[in-house]
Amino acid sequence: MKTEILQQLDGYGDVIKEIEVLRKYGYDYSIDRGTIRQYIDRLHPASLDLKIVDIIEETPSARTLRLASGGYLPPFQAGQYIALTLDIGGVRTGRAYSISSPPNQTGYYDITVRRVEEGYVSSYLLEEASPGQRIVTSGPSGNFFFHPILHDRTMVLIAGGSGITPFMSMIREIVQCGIDREVYLFYGNRSDDDVIFHDELTEISSTFSNIHYIPVIEKPSRNYKGLAGYITADVLTKELRELSGKTYYLCGPPAMYDFCLPQIEGLGIPKKKIRREMYGTPKGISAHPGWPSGVKEDAVVTVLLQGGRTITASSGEPLLNSLERNGVIVPFLCRSGECSMCRVKLLSGKVFQPEGVLLRKSDREYGYIHSCAAYPLEDLEILI
Amino acid sequence: MTDYDVIVIGAGNAGLTAATSLALKGTRVILLERHNIPGGCATSFCRGRFEFEVSLHQLSGLGTAKSPGPLRATLNSLGVLDKLHFVEMRDLYRVIMPGRLDVTLRANRNEAVQELQKKFPAEKEAIASFFDFVYKFFQEVIGAFYLNDPEISRQKYPLFFQYALADSQSILDKYFQDPLLKLALSVYWTYMGVPPRHLPFSDLAALLFAYIEFRPFHMKGGSQMLSNTLLDQLLRHGGTARFNCAVERILVKDGAVRGVKTEQGDEITARCVLSNASPIATYIEMMDRDEVPEPLITQMRSSTVGTSFFTIYMGFDCDPSELGITETTNFICATTDSDRDYTESKRLECDESSFIISCYDVSDPDFSPPGTCQAALVTMKYAEPWLRLPPSQYASVKYRCAEQLLARSEEVFPGLWGHLEEMEIATPITHMRYLGHPGGGPYGFDQYAKDSTMFVSPKPPIVGLYGAGAWYGSAGYQPTLMSGASAARAILKELKA
Numbered sequence: 001m002k003t004e005i006l007q008q009l010d011g012y013g014d015v016i017k018e019i020e021v022l023r024k025y026g027y028d029y030s031i032d033r034g035t036i037r038q039y040i041d042r043l044h045p046a047s048l049d050l051k052i053v054d055i056i057e058e059t060p061s062a063r064t065l066r067l068a069s070g071g072y073l074p075p076f077q078a079g080q081y082i083a084l085t086l087d088i089g090g091v092r093t094g095r096a097y098s099i100s101s102p103p104n105q106t107g108y109y110d111i112t113v114r115r116v117e118e119g120y121v122s123s124y125l126l127e128e129a130s131p132g133q134r135i136v137t138s139g140p141s142g143n144f145f146f147h148p149i150l151h152d153r154t155m156v157l158i159a160g161g162s163g164i165t166p167f168m169s170m171i172r173e174i175v176q177c178g179i180d181r182e183v184y185l186f187y188g189n190r191s192d193d194d195v196i197f198h199d200e201l202t203e204i205s206s207t208f209s210n211i212h213y214i215p216v217i218e219k220p221s222r223n224y225k226g227l228a229g230y231i232t233a234d235v236l237t238k239e240l241r242e243l244s245g246k247t248y249y250l251c252g253p254p255a256m257y258d259f260c261l262p263q264i265e266g267l268g269i270p271k272k273k274i275r276r277e278m279y280g281t282p283k284g285i286s287a288h289p290g291w292p293s294g295v296k297e298d299a300v301v302t303v304l305l306q307g308g309r310t311i312t313a314s315s316g317e318p319l320l321n322s323l324e325r326n327g328v329i330v331p332f333l334c335r336s337g338e339c340s341m342c343r344v345k346l347l348s349g350k351v352f353q354p355e356g357v358l359l360r361k362s363d364r365e366y367g368y369i370h371s372c373a374a375y376p377l378e379d380l381e382i383l384i
Numbered sequence: 385m386t387d388y389d390v391i392v393i394g395a396g397n398a399g400l401t402a403a404t405s406l407a408l409k410g411t412r413v414i415l416l417e418r419h420n421i422p423g424g425c426a427t428s429f430c431r432g433r434f435e436f437e438v439s440l441h442q443l444s445g446l447g448t449a450k451s452p453g454p455l456r457a458t459l460n461s462l463g464v465l466d467k468l469h470f471v472e473m474r475d476l477y478r479v480i481m482p483g484r485l486d487v488t489l490r491a492n493r494n495e496a497v498q499e500l501q502k503k504f505p506a507e508k509e510a511i512a513s514f515f516d517f518v519y520k521f522f523q524e525v526i527g528a529f530y531l532n533d534p535e536i537s538r539q540k541y542p543l544f545f546q547y548a549l550a551d552s553q554s555i556l557d558k559y560f561q562d563p564l565l566k567l568a569l570s571v572y573w574t575y576m577g578v579p580p581r582h583l584p585f586s587d588l589a590a591l592l593f594a595y596i597e598f599r600p601f602h603m604k605g606g607s608q609m610l611s612n613t614l615l616d617q618l619l620r621h622g623g624t625a626r627f628n629c630a631v632e633r634i635l636v637k638d639g640a641v642r643g644v645k646t647e648q649g650d651e652i653t654a655r656c657v658l659s660n661a662s663p664i665a666t667y668i669e670m671m672d673r674d675e676v677p678e679p680l681i682t683q684m685r686s687s688t689v690g691t692s693f694f695t696i697y698m699g700f701d702c703d704p705s706e707l708g709i710t711e712t713t714n715f716i717c718a719t720t721d722s723d724r725d726y727t728e729s730k731r732l733e734c735d736e737s738s739f740i741i742s743c744y745d746v747s748d749p750d751f752s753p754p755g756t757c758q759a760a761l762v763t764m765k766y767a768e769p770w771l772r773l774p775p776s777q778y779a780s781v782k783y784r785c786a787e788q789l790l791a792r793s794e795e796v797f798p799g800l801w802g803h804l805e806e807m808e809i810a811t812p813i814t815h816m817r818y819l820g821h822p823g824g825g826p827y828g829f830d831q832y833a834k835d836s837t838m839f840v841s842p843k844p845p846i847v848g849l850y851g852a853g854a855w856y857g858s859a860g861y862q863p864t865l866m867s868g869a870s871a872a873r874a875i876l877k878e879l880k881a
Contacts, residue, residue, distance in 0.1 A: 001529060005536055006838055011549035015834050019686050022834070026685030029664050030673055032822065036665070040817045042775045075776050106776075143431065143808075148783050149790065150804055272701055272805040331420060331628050340430070343420055358430035362609035366616055383619075 160252025278336030337373030396424030
């Protein structure tokens with residue numbers, strides 16, 4: 001609109017005066033340079049530059065890496081994870097690890113790593129990582145934590161193997177900060193000589209009446225006196241007596257979910273009372289329901305990156321891993337199909353996405369996939 | 385030869401429509417987005433079995449094929465109108481002040497007038513004449529302002545010349561006595577971010593007129609579907625887009641832009657750069673002080689960073705009817721004093737805040753999985769108190785504020801709390817994190833009359849540099865989507881010259 005018209009509007013002069021006064025006394029935004037980043041970084045830094053300050057041997061197959069920044073660390077909620085970015089043999093890759101230290105410990109984050117069969121990253125962290133080494137991580141992330149509005153004050157924690165780590169953070173916080181919450185920890189392990197945090201948990205449960213520790217050993221040794229077998233509906237019912245008014249949390253390998261979830265649901269626990277941590281992608285993906293019968297896990301396919309080069313990938317492996325092996329950088333966080341950080345667009349070809357991958361409706365419509373949980377079934381063309 | 389004709393910084397609503405318009409005209413355009421997904425505010429996220437809509441409440445200006453609104457034409461020219469499935473809402477809103485007021489206004493002038501007359505019989509005539517006035521005034525606004533009548537004069541547009549810069553409160557006071565009636569007609573002020581005492585009457589009239597005449601809409605798949613559709617259209621027409629690609633610097637030489645440098649260190653050259661990032665990020669973060677013309681810094685001095693929001697995204701294990709939610713849009717008011725309400729938005733606590741509950745499944749039963757529904761509970765909150773909060777207290781304050789709002793919702797929709805299955809809480813800091821805006825403000829600067837495009841030009845005085853989006857004009861889906869398309873037209877003109 002032309003100025004000479006604007007000038008005729010009633011009140012025009014008053015607005016001009018306002019602007020003049022405000023410009024005279026107003027705020028010079030140029031002093032704010034960098035402040036948005038600073039405010040966000042206090043809570044949600046895009047990355048953290050940490051150092052391994054200590055390594056604690058936990059069991060023959062597990063160790064805790066203590067990571068510190070030498071200064072400030074952003075707060076987290078017990079149960080959250082950090083994603084490590086690592087350069088292993090020239091390949092940039094990474095994994096998400098739940099923080100096992102409690103949030104009240106503000107000087108460091110502990111992550112506890114157990115050896116996984118053919119575990120590319122876990123082997124590296126167990127064998128090669130050493131004190132003094134720098135590691136780049138994400139800020140604390142994830143939605144697996146006690147939610148004071150949604151969840152009950154009695155928590156039933158069901159852990160399998162290294163799935164104990166987020167629960168360790170929760171339990172340590174509860175006892176160290178005197179939080180009024182009741183915990184039943186069912187902790188399943190293959191054998192009784194390789195139970196991470198067993199001594200500490202035994203000690204805590206004998207000191208604090210609100211922490212109940214129930215180890216369940218699949219193949220116990222001769223002298224073992226506790227519960228043997230699996231975490232069944234029976235075991236839960238016997239130990240908990242009252243099943244309602246409690247929230248159930250699961251963290252462990254996919255096989256544990258396959259076994260425990262039907263057991264818990266069979267007890268009539270409503271779905272919304274059951275929370276599960278996404279725990280990486282399953283091994284042996286071709287055994288999953290929905291996997292096409294004609295495709296073998298070791299099938300080799302090609303992936304054309306639009307406007308760029310072609311790489312090869314294997315059907316039995318998440319696309320993200322193949323991209324990383326070829327030096328293609330895709331951001332990631334959960335590596336479990338949930339957070340959508342590693343989202344790429346599929347232009348042609350088919351992938352297998354196991355159930356539980358949280359895809360937006362519009363992403364599905366336009367062919368986006370979460371590359372950490374998408375297995376190439378044929379030659380693909382993608383847009384990063 | 386430059387790498388591209390145009391670089392668009394930011395894939396928010398305006399960045400998306402600008403880049404897509406330019407690609408459709410055969411311009412060599414690249415869209416750079418720091419996040420991994422397009423949309424800015426127009427996005428969604430998944431929790432459990434829910435996909436939560438982040439920011440779209442009621443899409444304005446769309447209209448129907450028979451009675452089209454201005455946004456329809458914009459989306460049509462972008463070639464995306466037929467690809468989206470819009471859902472019309474029956475009502476403007478239900479406004480509730482517990483114990484004192486509960487009225488639902490249909491998106492239909494006669495029905496809305498009759499309903500208000502039924503509730504406020506003492507002011508029957510005033511209600512009818514207020515609506516007459518809104519309509520007459522706004523028709524003049526359309527002719528004089530939007531259609532830019534070359535023969536504009538005070539004689540032809542008397543109401544426009546008299547009231548274009550008037551505030552809303554003075555008009556409400558002129559027509560009405562009952563504070564509850566004034567409240568019932570002005571709750572949309574939170575869609576603009578400043579209270580009726582400051583809200584230009586032309587904005588309040590635009591809201592009432594446009595939502596009644598063109599109806600409020602939502603769309604299947606939520607606002608992320610709109611963002612994904614626009615991006616798809618950009619890519620189909622030869623445009624380029626890069627995600628996880630933040631712009632670190634806008635390259636300027638002799639008062640003209642020559643391109644950008646990304647955080648990864650790539651330099652990309654172009655004749656024009658359109659910023660959909662805030663002017664503060666654009667001029668302060670991406671440029672050096674000596675490259676920014678002094679008038680730009682001076683111009684910003686008179687503006688204040690606008691409001692953000694405290695939002696609870698709620699997924700319920702039942703249908704809306706079981707919660708007693710019968711309308712999509714529910715304004716739940718704590719007071720009839722909008723100045724008091726506005727002051728509350730500068731406080732951390734939410735125990736006395738007014739708020740909105742938008743339950744999308746009321747209009748679109750497919751919005752959430754069968755047997756469930758979702759709602760967004762939103763209250764206006766400035767970022768300032770949140771920035772002062774020690775990080776160690778952040779989570780507990782977030783939960784406390786959410787509990788305060790849920791307790792207040794229980795008064796209106798008893799049993800709501802018990803049906804919660806999933807929830808996510810977003811604070812002004814959350815919006816700041818995902819938008820990168822100062823103050824976490826989706827509305828940009830506070831939108832007083834002095835901040836409108838009548839007084840502040842969206843075009844910065846740097847050759848080849850453009851701005852589009854809420855920070856450079858009006859906030860909201862319709863204005864930002866249209867501002868991108870309009871910036872694209874200005875750029876095309878420059879490229880042809």
